[in-house]
Amino acid sequence: MNTYTEDIETLTKSSHDIKKCEKCNFTCYAILFQRNFKNWTSGNDDIDKFIQDTQLSSHDNVKKVLEWIPYDRFHNIEYIAKYEFGEVYRANWIDGNIFYWDNENQNWKRKDHNMFVNLKNLNTPNNIVLELTNKINIEYKIHGITQNPKTKNYMIVLDNICDKCNHICYAIHFQQNFKTWTSGNYNIDKLIQNSQLSGHTYYSVKYALEWIPYNRFYDIKYIAKDESYRANWIDGNISYWNDENQNWKRENYNMFVILKSLDTPKHIINEIENEA
Template identity: 35%
Template sequence: MDSFIKSVKKLIKPYNYDFECNCDFECSAKHFKQNFKNWTSGNDHIDKFIQNTQQSEHTAFVKKALEWIPYDRLYNIKYIIEDDEFGKMYRANWIDGFIYMWNRNNQNWERGGQNMFVFLKILNNPASVTLELINKLSAHTTNYEVKNVLEWISYDRLYDIKYISEDDEFGKVYRANWVDGCINIYYGDSIWNYENQDWERVGQNMFVFLKILNNPTSITLEFINKIAVSQVSHEVYGITKDPEIKDFMVVLKKVYNSIHFQCNFKNWTSDNNDIDMFIQNTQLSERTYYEVKNALEWISYDRLYDIKYIAEDDELGELYRANWIDGFIYIGNYDIDKFIQDTQLSVHTYHEANNALEWIPYDRLYDIEYILEDEEFGKLYRANWIDGFIYIWDDYIQNWERKNQNMFVILKIVNNPANITSEFINKIAVPHVAFGITQDPETKYYIGVLNYTYKKYAYNTMYFQRNFKNWTS
C-alpha cells in the first residue's frame, strides 16, 4: 500500500486551498470545488489528484476532469479480456453517466449516457498507478477512428448481384447491394455502439462493387496493398467469397469512371463506328473516381436548343452557339469533400463543434442579395441560412443541435471554379470565420459561407465603399 500512495503522490500538484477562479464566467471548476466536501475515495492523495483535474476545468462544458465514482453506481460487471498493456479489463454499466455541464436551473450537474457501458481496468499492483498510466486512462477526449481495416463480409449479406463489366485491370466487375452497410468511420466516438456492443454502421443496402478473383492464389500481399491504397476514402470495404463457385471477391465502394462509361456503351451510338470507338477510348481512359477530366460523350442533337450561327473561323469553319439542356458530366469535387471531412474529423471533442466546416446545400439559403465586390475574394453576397450552425451533438435525438436558424451569413463567390485552391480553402477555413461551403447549382461556382465575424468586415468595407463618391482629396 505504501508504494501505491507514493505513486499517487507523484501525480499531485501543490494543492491550493485558497483556490479562487478568475474566470469571467461561471466555469465548471467553481462548481467542482463546492462539491469537494460531499465525496471522498477514502484516500487523501487520490482525492487531491481528482480535485486537481477538477480545479483545472475552466470550461462551460466538462472535458478532462475526473470524478470519484462510487462502486455501487456500477452494475452488470463482467470480465471481458486481459490486455498486455492494461491488464484485466471488465465491462460494466454506469447508472449516472458522465458529467456534461452545470445545470443552472437544477443547480446540479447535467449528465449524459445514463446506464452507459464503461470499461474497468483492474490494478493488479496498486504501485502501477503512475503518471503515464493516468494520462492513458484519462485521455477520454480522444476519438479513435477505424480507417484502414478490411472486414470479412458474408456473401449472404449481399443481394441483387449483377455483372456490369470486365476491366483490363480489375477483371470481371459486379454490382450488388450490401444489407449491413459499412462501419461508420466519420464520427470517432460513434463507431462502436456500447449499448448494442457492435459496430455502428451507415449506408444500409448501399451499392457496392465486387471484383472477382478467378485465382485465389492471386490474393497476395502485393494485391492487397494495391487495392488497399485506394482506402483514402474507404474505397475497399472487405473481402467475401461466392459459396458456389468458391471465388473470392473484393468488395469496393468505387470503381473507375471508365467502368461506368463502359456499362453505358450499349445505350448510345453516333451511327459511325470510328466516332463511337474514338469517344469510347476517351471514356475507357478515364481512370478517375471523383471527376471526369478527359472523357468525351455522345450528345444527342435534340438535347441542344436555340442554335444560332455566330461566325466562320479559318481553322474550325462555321461556328454556332447553342444551349445544352443536360450540361456536362459532373461528380463533385473530391478535394473539397476531403477538406470538409478533415475539418470534421479533427474536432476531437464530445460537445462543441468549433472548427468543423460542413457542406451546405444551396437551397438552404434564401434572400440572397449582392452587397459589394471584394478585391481578394470577388463578389460578396448576403443571405439567410435556414438551418443555422452546428452547435453540439444531442445524444437524445442522435443528431446535431443547431443555433441561430434563419441567421444572416456572408457568401464569398469564386468567379472561376478553378480557383478553388488549397490557399483559398485555407483562407475561408480560418477558425470562427467559416461555417461551410456551398455551390450555386447554375453557375457551378463554389461559395464560402461565412459568419458574423466576416459580416462586420464586409459591411464596414461596404459602407466605406458607398461613401467614396462623397469625398475627395
C-alpha cells in the first residue's frame, strides 16, 4: 500500500532516533505497536502477551492484529443469544478497525467506525490462551479482546455474524444499515426490515424491499388512466453485496418504475402485502 510506504519513509527520515525493526530494518507496524505496550493492559498477563504477539508479528500487515479494546469503546450493547460456548452480545464499536499508520497525526488511521461486532465470553480463565488460539483459527475475523467491568468476564470481539447461517450474510448487511434510514412510519420500517432479514443468500435479495428516498427518482410523470406515476429510479435494484466496497452492487440504473399511492394509512401493511 502506497500510503504505508510513504509514511514509513517519512518516519525513518524524520526521526533517526526511533527504534527500527530488526526484521524490516525500519520503523514498521510492529515497532509502532510495541511503543504503545505501556499504555494498555487487560489486567491478565497471558492475554496481554497474546495480544502483543499478534501485534509484534504485524510488520507490514495489520489484518491479523488483535487489540485490547476498553469496554467503553462499545455502545448499544445488546444481548443476542446463549450458545453452547457462552453468551453472545451485539454492539457497535466506536473506533473500528486499524487501517494504516497516519504519520501526520501520529496515530492509527481507522475505518468502519461504529461497525457492528459480536462480543463472546471467554469461558476458560485457566486456559485462556488455548481458547484464544482455537478461536483465532475460525473463519471470521477477531478484532480484539475486551472485559465487561461488571462481570469481569473477558470477551472476544468478532465480526457480527448471523445466528441463523453463521456468516456475515445478506440479512446482516441489511441489518447493519437499519440505523441509516427510516420511512417515518414504524410499521412500514418493520415491514421493510423483516423482508430484508428473511433472506440470507444471494437469491433472497430479490425479495427484499427497500426504503427509497423520493429524491432518488426523476422525470416523475402522472399517468391518469392508471392513477399512478411513472419515474426513473437513479440507483436501480440491488444485485449483490460487494465485499471490497462494503456496499451493495446495483444494476438497472435509471430503470423505469411505477409509483403507486398507498391509500389506507391505517391498513397500510395489509395494502403493501396485497400489492406484493
